[in-house]
Amino acid sequence: MKIIVVGCGRIGAELANNLYKQGHQVSVVDENKNAFNNLPPEFEGRILEGDALNQDILIRAGIETCDGLAAVTNYDPLNAVVSHVAKTEFNVPVVVARNYDPKLRKLFEVFNIQVVSSTSWGAQRVEELLSDSEVRTVFSAGNGEVEVYELHIPAEWDGKKVSDLITCNECKWLAVTRAGAAILPEADTVLKTGDVLTVAATMEGISDTRKNLKSRKEG
Amino acid sequence: MFVVIAGGGRTGTQLAKYLISINHKVNLVEYRKDILSRIHKEIPTEAIFSGNPLDTDILEQADIMHANVFAATTPSDADNLALCYLVREHYGVKRTIARVNNPRNAWLFDKKFRVDVAVNQADILSRLIEEEMSLGDMMTLLKLRRGKYSLVEEKVPQNAKAVGKQIKELKLPAKCVISAVIRKGELVLPQGSTIIQADDEVLAITDSEGAKQMAELFAMPDHP
Numbered sequence: 001m002k003i004i005v006v007g008c009g010r011i012g013a014e015l016a017n018n019l020y021k022q023g024h025q026v027s028v029v030d031e032n033k034n035a036f037n038n039l040p041p042e043f044e045g046r047i048l049e050g051d052a053l054n055q056d057i058l059i060r061a062g063i064e065t066c067d068g069l070a071a072v073t074n075y076d077p078l079n080a081v082v083s084h085v086a087k088t089e090f091n092v093p094v095v096v097a098r099n100y101d102p103k104l105r106k107l108f109e110v111f112n113i114q115v116v117s118s119t120s121w122g123a124q125r126v127e128e129l130l131s132d133s134e135v136r137t138v139f140s141a142g143n144g145e146v147e148v149y150e151l152h153i154p155a156e157w158d159g160k161k162v163s164d165l166i167t168c169n170e171c172k173w174l175a176v177t178r179a180g181a182a183i184l185p186e187a188d189t190v191l192k193t194g195d196v197l198t199v200a201a202t203m204e205g206i207s208d209t210r211k212n213l214k215s216r217k218e219g
Numbered sequence: 220m221f222v223v224i225a226g227g228g229r230t231g232t233q234l235a236k237y238l239i240s241i242n243h244k245v246n247l248v249e250y251r252k253d254i255l256s257r258i259h260k261e262i263p264t265e266a267i268f269s270g271n272p273l274d275t276d277i278l279e280q281a282d283i284m285h286a287n288v289f290a291a292t293t294p295s296d297a298d299n300l301a302l303c304y305l306v307r308e309h310y311g312v313k314r315t316i317a318r319v320n321n322p323r324n325a326w327l328f329d330k331k332f333r334v335d336v337a338v339n340q341a342d343i344l345s346r347l348i349e350e351e352m353s354l355g356d357m358m359t360l361l362k363l364r365r366g367k368y369s370l371v372e373e374k375v376p377q378n379a380k381a382v383g384k385q386i387k388e389l390k391l392p393a394k395c396v397i398s399a400v401i402r403k404g405e406l407v408l409p410q411g412s413t414i415i416q417a418d419d420e421v422l423a424i425t426d427s428e429g430a431k432q433m434a435e436l437f438a439m440p441d442h443p
Contacts, residue, residue, distance in 0.1 A: 053296060053324045077273055077297040106275045110309045
Protein backbone atom coordinates (compact mmCIF):
# COMPACT_ATOMS: atom_id res chain seq x y z
CA MET A 1 0.00 0.00 0.00
CA LYS A 2 1.00 3.62 -0.58
CA ILE A 3 0.75 5.63 2.62
CA ILE A 4 1.47 9.27 3.47
CA VAL A 5 2.46 10.21 7.01
CA VAL A 6 2.18 13.93 7.81
CA GLY A 7 4.32 14.89 10.80
CA CYS A 8 7.60 13.23 11.66
CA GLY A 9 7.60 13.60 15.43
CA ARG A 10 7.76 10.58 17.74
CA ILE A 11 4.45 9.10 16.60
CA GLY A 12 4.99 9.93 12.92
CA ALA A 13 8.50 8.49 12.79
CA GLU A 14 7.52 5.30 14.62
CA LEU A 15 4.45 4.84 12.43
CA ALA A 16 6.33 5.53 9.19
CA ASN A 17 9.10 3.10 10.07
CA ASN A 18 6.67 0.34 11.14
CA LEU A 19 4.79 0.69 7.87
CA TYR A 20 8.05 0.68 5.94
CA LYS A 21 9.23 -2.50 7.69
CA GLN A 22 5.96 -4.18 6.73
CA GLY A 23 6.76 -3.49 3.09
CA HIS A 24 4.50 -0.48 2.46
CA GLN A 25 5.48 2.44 0.27
CA VAL A 26 5.75 5.35 2.72
CA SER A 27 6.13 9.12 2.20
CA VAL A 28 6.73 11.28 5.26
CA VAL A 29 6.04 15.03 5.18
CA ASP A 30 7.31 17.52 7.75
CA GLU A 31 7.97 21.23 7.69
CA ASN A 32 11.02 20.94 9.89
CA LYS A 33 13.91 19.00 8.36
CA ASN A 34 15.37 18.17 11.78
CA ALA A 35 12.23 16.12 12.45
CA PHE A 36 13.50 13.48 10.03
CA ASN A 37 16.26 12.71 12.55
CA ASN A 38 13.53 10.86 14.46
CA LEU A 39 13.57 8.21 11.73
CA PRO A 40 16.02 5.31 12.17
CA PRO A 41 18.86 5.10 9.63
CA GLU A 42 17.41 1.94 8.09
CA PHE A 43 14.24 3.79 6.99
CA GLU A 44 14.27 4.07 3.20
CA GLY A 45 10.84 5.57 2.50
CA ARG A 46 10.49 9.01 0.92
CA ILE A 47 10.93 12.13 2.96
CA LEU A 48 9.55 15.53 1.89
CA GLU A 49 10.39 18.75 3.64
CA GLY A 50 7.57 21.26 3.32
CA ASP A 51 4.21 22.63 4.44
CA ALA A 52 1.48 19.98 4.29
CA LEU A 53 -1.05 22.63 3.27
CA ASN A 54 0.92 23.28 0.09
CA GLN A 55 -0.77 21.55 -2.84
CA ASP A 56 2.55 20.86 -4.60
CA ILE A 57 3.94 19.09 -1.55
CA LEU A 58 0.84 16.92 -1.18
CA ILE A 59 0.93 15.99 -4.85
CA ARG A 60 4.65 15.21 -4.72
CA ALA A 61 3.98 13.01 -1.70
CA GLY A 62 1.57 11.08 -3.94
CA ILE A 63 -1.78 12.10 -2.43
CA GLU A 64 -3.58 11.56 -5.76
CA THR A 65 -2.85 7.84 -5.78
CA CYS A 66 -2.22 6.89 -2.14
CA ASP A 67 -4.23 4.28 -0.23
CA GLY A 68 -4.08 5.98 3.15
CA LEU A 69 -3.00 9.13 4.95
CA ALA A 70 -2.15 9.68 8.60
CA ALA A 71 -2.02 13.25 9.95
CA VAL A 72 -0.07 12.91 13.19
CA THR A 73 1.60 16.27 13.85
CA ASN A 74 1.29 17.81 17.32
CA TYR A 75 -0.88 20.59 15.88
CA ASP A 76 -4.57 19.67 15.83
CA PRO A 77 -5.86 22.25 13.33
CA LEU A 78 -3.22 21.16 10.82
CA ASN A 79 -4.14 17.49 11.30
CA ALA A 80 -7.81 18.29 10.80
CA VAL A 81 -7.27 20.46 7.71
CA VAL A 82 -4.90 18.03 5.98
CA SER A 83 -7.24 15.10 6.72
CA HIS A 84 -10.24 16.98 5.36
CA VAL A 85 -8.40 17.88 2.15
CA ALA A 86 -7.21 14.28 1.72
CA LYS A 87 -10.74 12.95 2.16
CA THR A 88 -12.75 15.47 0.17
CA GLU A 89 -10.36 16.77 -2.50
CA PHE A 90 -8.23 13.71 -3.22
CA ASN A 91 -10.63 10.91 -2.19
CA VAL A 92 -7.99 9.12 -0.12
CA PRO A 93 -9.75 5.89 0.98
CA VAL A 94 -8.50 5.80 4.59
CA VAL A 95 -7.63 8.90 6.60
CA VAL A 96 -6.67 8.91 10.27
CA ALA A 97 -5.79 11.94 12.38
CA ARG A 98 -4.11 12.33 15.71
CA ASN A 99 -5.79 14.46 18.36
CA TYR A 100 -3.08 16.05 20.48
CA ASP A 101 -4.96 18.50 22.72
CA PRO A 102 -8.02 16.75 24.23
CA LYS A 103 -9.82 20.13 24.40
CA LEU A 104 -9.84 20.26 20.59
CA ARG A 105 -11.27 16.78 20.07
CA LYS A 106 -14.63 18.22 18.98
CA LEU A 107 -12.98 19.64 15.88
CA PHE A 108 -12.36 16.16 14.50
CA GLU A 109 -15.95 15.15 15.18
CA VAL A 110 -17.22 18.14 13.21
CA PHE A 111 -14.94 17.23 10.28
CA ASN A 112 -16.07 13.62 10.69
CA ILE A 113 -12.50 12.32 10.70
CA GLN A 114 -11.30 9.09 12.30
CA VAL A 115 -9.19 10.14 15.21
CA VAL A 116 -6.75 8.69 17.72
CA SER A 117 -6.59 10.74 20.92
CA SER A 118 -3.18 9.62 22.10
CA THR A 119 -3.08 12.07 25.01
CA SER A 120 -6.44 11.20 26.59
CA TRP A 121 -5.93 7.50 25.91
CA GLY A 122 -2.52 7.52 27.60
CA ALA A 123 -3.77 9.49 30.60
CA GLN A 124 -6.72 7.13 31.05
CA ARG A 125 -4.47 4.07 30.90
CA VAL A 126 -2.04 5.44 33.50
CA GLU A 127 -4.91 6.45 35.75
CA GLU A 128 -6.31 2.93 35.64
CA LEU A 129 -2.97 1.38 36.49
CA LEU A 130 -2.53 3.75 39.40
CA SER A 131 -5.99 3.26 40.83
CA ASP A 132 -6.26 -0.53 40.85
CA SER A 133 -4.01 -3.51 40.31
CA GLU A 134 -6.90 -6.01 40.36
CA VAL A 135 -8.42 -4.47 37.25
CA ARG A 136 -6.52 -4.67 33.98
CA THR A 137 -7.53 -3.29 30.57
CA VAL A 138 -7.16 -5.85 27.80
CA PHE A 139 -8.89 -4.11 24.90
CA SER A 140 -10.04 -0.59 24.02
CA ALA A 141 -12.94 -0.09 21.64
CA GLY A 142 -13.12 3.19 19.72
CA ASN A 143 -11.15 5.78 21.63
CA GLY A 144 -11.59 4.04 24.95
CA GLU A 145 -15.28 4.88 25.36
CA VAL A 146 -15.80 1.18 26.02
CA GLU A 147 -13.01 -1.06 27.30
CA VAL A 148 -12.69 -4.72 28.11
CA TYR A 149 -11.24 -5.42 31.57
CA GLU A 150 -10.01 -8.45 33.48
CA LEU A 151 -10.93 -8.46 37.19
CA HIS A 152 -9.01 -10.72 39.54
CA ILE A 153 -11.46 -11.98 42.16
CA PRO A 154 -10.05 -11.54 45.68
CA ALA A 155 -10.83 -13.83 48.67
CA GLU A 156 -13.41 -11.36 49.98
CA TRP A 157 -15.62 -12.13 46.97
CA ASP A 158 -15.36 -15.92 47.19
CA GLY A 159 -18.81 -17.47 47.05
CA LYS A 160 -20.61 -14.31 45.87
CA LYS A 161 -22.69 -14.02 42.70
CA VAL A 162 -21.59 -12.16 39.54
CA SER A 163 -24.68 -9.93 39.83
CA ASP A 164 -23.63 -8.86 43.34
CA LEU A 165 -20.35 -7.53 42.01
CA ILE A 166 -21.67 -5.97 38.82
CA THR A 167 -24.53 -3.67 39.67
CA CYS A 168 -24.14 -0.95 37.06
CA ASN A 169 -25.83 -1.02 33.63
CA GLU A 170 -22.70 0.42 32.07
CA CYS A 171 -20.74 -2.76 32.90
CA LYS A 172 -21.48 -6.12 31.22
CA TRP A 173 -20.01 -9.47 32.21
CA LEU A 174 -18.51 -11.49 29.37
CA ALA A 175 -16.60 -14.50 30.74
CA VAL A 176 -15.33 -16.20 33.88
CA THR A 177 -12.00 -17.99 33.59
CA ARG A 178 -11.29 -20.60 36.25
CA ALA A 179 -8.11 -22.73 36.12
CA GLY A 180 -7.56 -21.84 32.49
CA ALA A 181 -11.05 -22.71 31.25
CA ALA A 182 -13.63 -20.02 30.44
CA ILE A 183 -17.42 -20.09 30.70
CA LEU A 184 -20.14 -17.58 29.84
CA PRO A 185 -21.43 -16.49 33.24
CA GLU A 186 -25.09 -15.96 34.23
CA ALA A 187 -26.26 -13.45 36.82
CA ASP A 188 -26.20 -16.11 39.50
CA THR A 189 -22.85 -17.70 38.59
CA VAL A 190 -20.87 -18.03 41.84
CA LEU A 191 -17.37 -16.55 41.91
CA LYS A 192 -14.30 -18.19 43.47
CA THR A 193 -11.05 -16.69 44.69
CA GLY A 194 -8.55 -16.44 41.82
CA ASP A 195 -11.22 -16.38 39.09
CA VAL A 196 -10.66 -13.92 36.28
CA LEU A 197 -13.86 -12.13 35.36
CA THR A 198 -13.86 -10.41 31.96
CA VAL A 199 -16.20 -7.44 31.57
CA ALA A 200 -16.90 -4.70 29.01
CA ALA A 201 -17.54 -1.30 30.57
CA THR A 202 -17.51 2.45 30.21
CA MET A 203 -15.46 4.56 32.60
CA GLU A 204 -18.55 5.01 34.75
CA GLY A 205 -19.31 1.27 34.73
CA ILE A 206 -15.82 0.22 35.73
CA SER A 207 -15.51 2.76 38.52
CA ASP A 208 -18.79 1.50 39.99
CA THR A 209 -17.56 -2.11 39.80
CA ARG A 210 -14.23 -1.09 41.34
CA LYS A 211 -16.10 0.48 44.25
CA ASN A 212 -18.01 -2.77 44.79
CA LEU A 213 -14.76 -4.79 44.74
CA LYS A 214 -13.20 -2.50 47.35
CA SER A 215 -16.23 -2.11 49.62
CA ARG A 216 -16.20 -5.79 50.56
CA LYS A 217 -12.43 -5.73 51.10
CA GLU A 218 -12.69 -2.80 53.46
CA GLY A 219 -15.98 -3.73 55.09
CA MET B 220 -24.79 43.07 13.20
CA PHE B 221 -22.98 40.71 15.54
CA VAL B 222 -19.48 39.68 14.50
CA VAL B 223 -17.17 37.16 16.18
CA ILE B 224 -13.48 37.60 15.40
CA ALA B 225 -10.83 34.95 16.11
CA GLY B 226 -7.31 36.32 16.43
CA GLY B 227 -6.43 39.63 18.04
CA GLY B 228 -3.31 40.48 16.05
CA ARG B 229 -3.13 43.79 14.21
CA THR B 230 -5.70 42.78 11.60
CA GLY B 231 -8.19 41.41 14.12
CA THR B 232 -7.87 44.33 16.52
CA GLN B 233 -8.13 46.91 13.75
CA LEU B 234 -11.23 45.18 12.41
CA ALA B 235 -12.78 44.99 15.89
CA LYS B 236 -12.12 48.66 16.60
CA TYR B 237 -13.59 49.70 13.27
CA LEU B 238 -16.72 47.57 13.64
CA ILE B 239 -17.30 48.81 17.19
CA SER B 240 -16.91 52.41 16.00
CA ILE B 241 -19.73 51.94 13.50
CA ASN B 242 -21.94 50.39 16.19
CA HIS B 243 -21.68 46.70 15.45
CA LYS B 244 -21.48 44.21 18.29
CA VAL B 245 -18.11 42.44 18.34
CA ASN B 246 -16.67 39.57 20.36
CA LEU B 247 -12.98 38.87 19.87
CA VAL B 248 -11.27 35.59 20.86
CA GLU B 249 -7.52 35.44 21.46
CA TYR B 250 -5.25 33.17 23.49
CA ARG B 251 -1.74 34.63 23.19
CA LYS B 252 -0.97 36.25 26.55
CA ASP B 253 1.22 39.08 25.23
CA ILE B 254 -1.39 40.07 22.67
CA LEU B 255 -4.21 39.91 25.20
CA SER B 256 -2.50 42.45 27.42
CA ARG B 257 -2.12 44.80 24.46
CA ILE B 258 -5.66 44.56 23.11
CA HIS B 259 -7.16 45.25 26.53
CA LYS B 260 -5.94 48.80 26.00
CA GLU B 261 -7.56 49.06 22.59
CA ILE B 262 -10.98 47.46 22.78
CA PRO B 263 -13.54 47.14 25.59
CA THR B 264 -12.89 44.29 28.02
CA GLU B 265 -16.39 42.86 27.62
CA ALA B 266 -15.65 42.23 23.94
CA ILE B 267 -12.51 40.17 24.66
CA PHE B 268 -12.61 36.42 25.32
CA SER B 269 -9.37 34.74 26.26
CA GLY B 270 -8.80 31.17 25.13
CA ASN B 271 -8.15 29.04 22.08
CA PRO B 272 -10.90 29.80 19.53
CA LEU B 273 -10.75 26.18 18.34
CA ASP B 274 -11.96 25.09 21.76
CA THR B 275 -15.74 24.93 21.34
CA ASP B 276 -16.32 25.94 24.98
CA ILE B 277 -14.51 29.22 24.35
CA LEU B 278 -16.35 29.86 21.08
CA GLU B 279 -19.65 29.28 22.84
CA GLN B 280 -18.69 31.71 25.59
CA ALA B 281 -18.15 34.25 22.81
CA ASP B 282 -21.74 33.46 21.72
CA ILE B 283 -20.80 32.06 18.31
CA MET B 284 -24.29 30.54 18.05
CA HIS B 285 -25.75 34.00 17.45
CA ALA B 286 -23.04 35.47 15.22
CA ASN B 287 -24.10 36.87 11.83
CA VAL B 288 -20.53 36.98 10.61
CA PHE B 289 -17.35 35.20 11.66
CA ALA B 290 -13.87 36.48 10.79
CA ALA B 291 -10.77 34.29 11.22
CA THR B 292 -7.69 36.51 11.38
CA THR B 293 -5.18 34.33 13.28
CA PRO B 294 -1.61 34.03 11.94
CA SER B 295 -2.14 30.32 11.25
CA ASP B 296 -3.82 29.28 8.00
CA ALA B 297 -4.70 25.87 9.45
CA ASP B 298 -6.51 27.58 12.35
CA ASN B 299 -8.37 29.96 10.05
CA LEU B 300 -9.54 27.13 7.79
CA ALA B 301 -10.56 24.80 10.61
CA LEU B 302 -12.39 27.69 12.32
CA CYS B 303 -14.47 28.63 9.27
CA TYR B 304 -15.51 25.01 8.76
CA LEU B 305 -16.30 24.59 12.45
CA VAL B 306 -18.49 27.70 12.78
CA ARG B 307 -20.46 26.96 9.61
CA GLU B 308 -20.96 23.23 10.08
CA HIS B 309 -21.40 23.17 13.85
CA TYR B 310 -22.95 26.55 14.60
CA GLY B 311 -24.52 27.51 11.27
CA VAL B 312 -22.85 30.93 11.00
CA LYS B 313 -24.09 32.46 7.74
CA ARG B 314 -20.99 34.33 6.59
CA THR B 315 -17.32 33.51 7.08
CA ILE B 316 -14.27 35.59 6.27
CA ALA B 317 -10.70 34.30 6.58
CA ARG B 318 -7.28 35.82 6.36
CA VAL B 319 -4.77 34.06 4.10
CA ASN B 320 -1.32 34.25 5.70
CA ASN B 321 0.70 32.24 3.18
CA PRO B 322 -0.40 32.92 -0.41
CA ARG B 323 0.60 29.31 -1.27
CA ASN B 324 -2.30 28.14 0.87
CA ALA B 325 -4.84 30.32 -0.93
CA TRP B 326 -6.19 27.28 -2.85
CA LEU B 327 -7.78 26.00 0.37
CA PHE B 328 -9.72 29.18 1.18
CA ASP B 329 -13.01 28.47 -0.56
CA LYS B 330 -16.03 26.22 -0.11
CA LYS B 331 -13.76 23.28 0.82
CA PHE B 332 -13.51 24.90 4.24
CA ARG B 333 -16.70 27.00 4.04
CA VAL B 334 -14.74 30.23 3.53
CA ASP B 335 -17.04 32.79 1.87
CA VAL B 336 -14.48 35.57 1.57
CA ALA B 337 -10.71 35.06 1.60
CA VAL B 338 -8.63 38.10 2.35
CA ASN B 339 -5.24 37.55 0.82
CA GLN B 340 -3.22 40.46 2.13
CA ALA B 341 -0.03 39.56 0.32
CA ASP B 342 -1.93 39.43 -2.94
CA ILE B 343 -3.70 42.76 -2.42
CA LEU B 344 -0.47 44.39 -1.33
CA SER B 345 1.54 43.10 -4.25
CA ARG B 346 -1.10 44.28 -6.74
CA LEU B 347 -1.13 47.65 -5.05
CA ILE B 348 2.64 47.98 -5.20
CA GLU B 349 2.72 46.88 -8.80
CA GLU B 350 0.18 49.57 -9.70
CA GLU B 351 1.89 52.27 -7.73
CA MET B 352 5.10 51.48 -9.57
CA SER B 353 3.59 51.61 -13.02
CA LEU B 354 0.87 54.22 -12.76
CA GLY B 355 2.82 57.20 -11.58
CA ASP B 356 0.53 59.95 -10.29
CA MET B 357 -2.66 57.93 -10.21
CA MET B 358 -3.90 57.31 -6.70
CA THR B 359 -5.88 54.26 -5.70
CA LEU B 360 -8.65 55.27 -3.31
CA LEU B 361 -10.44 52.00 -2.77
CA LYS B 362 -10.15 48.35 -3.69
CA LEU B 363 -13.35 46.68 -4.82
CA ARG B 364 -14.15 42.99 -5.29
CA ARG B 365 -11.03 41.68 -3.51
CA GLY B 366 -8.78 44.10 -5.34
CA LYS B 367 -9.87 43.25 -8.87
CA TYR B 368 -11.40 46.69 -9.39
CA SER B 369 -10.27 49.99 -7.95
CA LEU B 370 -11.60 53.45 -7.49
CA VAL B 371 -8.75 55.62 -8.74
CA GLU B 372 -8.15 59.35 -8.83
CA GLU B 373 -6.01 61.09 -11.41
CA LYS B 374 -5.18 64.78 -11.61
CA VAL B 375 -5.03 65.88 -15.24
CA PRO B 376 -1.78 67.71 -16.01
CA GLN B 377 -1.36 70.43 -18.67
CA ASN B 378 -0.74 68.96 -22.11
CA ALA B 379 -2.05 65.52 -21.26
CA LYS B 380 -3.36 63.61 -24.26
CA ALA B 381 -6.90 63.77 -22.92
CA VAL B 382 -7.07 67.54 -22.46
CA GLY B 383 -9.63 69.14 -24.76
CA LYS B 384 -11.22 65.83 -25.68
CA GLN B 385 -14.73 64.59 -24.96
CA ILE B 386 -14.89 61.52 -22.71
CA LYS B 387 -16.44 59.49 -25.53
CA GLU B 388 -13.44 60.27 -27.73
CA LEU B 389 -11.06 58.77 -25.17
CA LYS B 390 -12.07 55.24 -26.17
CA LEU B 391 -11.67 53.86 -22.68
CA PRO B 392 -11.96 50.09 -22.35
CA ALA B 393 -15.26 48.56 -21.21
CA LYS B 394 -14.01 47.85 -17.70
CA CYS B 395 -13.09 51.47 -17.03
CA VAL B 396 -15.82 53.98 -16.20
CA ILE B 397 -15.21 57.62 -15.34
CA SER B 398 -17.61 58.20 -12.47
CA ALA B 399 -16.88 61.79 -11.45
CA VAL B 400 -14.88 64.82 -12.51
CA ILE B 401 -13.95 67.42 -9.91
CA ARG B 402 -13.36 70.81 -11.51
CA LYS B 403 -12.32 73.81 -9.38
CA GLY B 404 -13.75 72.13 -6.31
CA GLU B 405 -17.13 71.42 -7.96
CA LEU B 406 -18.40 67.99 -8.87
CA VAL B 407 -19.24 67.55 -12.54
CA LEU B 408 -21.22 64.44 -13.37
CA PRO B 409 -19.50 63.14 -16.47
CA GLN B 410 -21.28 62.40 -19.73
CA GLY B 411 -19.90 61.27 -23.04
CA SER B 412 -19.82 64.88 -24.19
CA THR B 413 -17.97 66.24 -21.14
CA ILE B 414 -14.67 67.78 -22.21
CA ILE B 415 -11.65 67.05 -20.05
CA GLN B 416 -9.71 70.13 -18.96
CA ALA B 417 -6.31 70.58 -17.44
CA ASP B 418 -6.30 70.42 -13.61
CA ASP B 419 -9.49 68.33 -13.51
CA GLU B 420 -9.50 65.54 -10.96
CA VAL B 421 -10.92 62.44 -12.58
CA LEU B 422 -12.35 59.58 -10.53
CA ALA B 423 -12.86 56.25 -12.25
CA ILE B 424 -13.80 52.70 -11.39
CA THR B 425 -11.54 50.42 -13.34
CA ASP B 426 -9.69 47.12 -13.49
CA SER B 427 -5.91 47.12 -13.72
CA GLU B 428 -5.89 47.03 -17.52
CA GLY B 429 -8.14 50.09 -17.72
CA ALA B 430 -6.00 51.88 -15.16
CA LYS B 431 -2.98 51.49 -17.43
CA GLN B 432 -4.80 53.03 -20.41
CA MET B 433 -6.09 55.83 -18.22
CA ALA B 434 -2.59 56.53 -16.97
CA GLU B 435 -1.46 56.95 -20.55
CA LEU B 436 -4.27 59.31 -21.48
CA PHE B 437 -3.96 61.47 -18.41
CA ALA B 438 -0.21 61.48 -17.97
CA MET B 439 2.09 64.33 -18.80
CA PRO B 440 3.44 63.95 -22.34
CA ASP B 441 6.98 63.38 -21.08
CA HIS B 442 5.88 60.80 -18.55
CA PRO B 443 8.04 57.68 -18.88
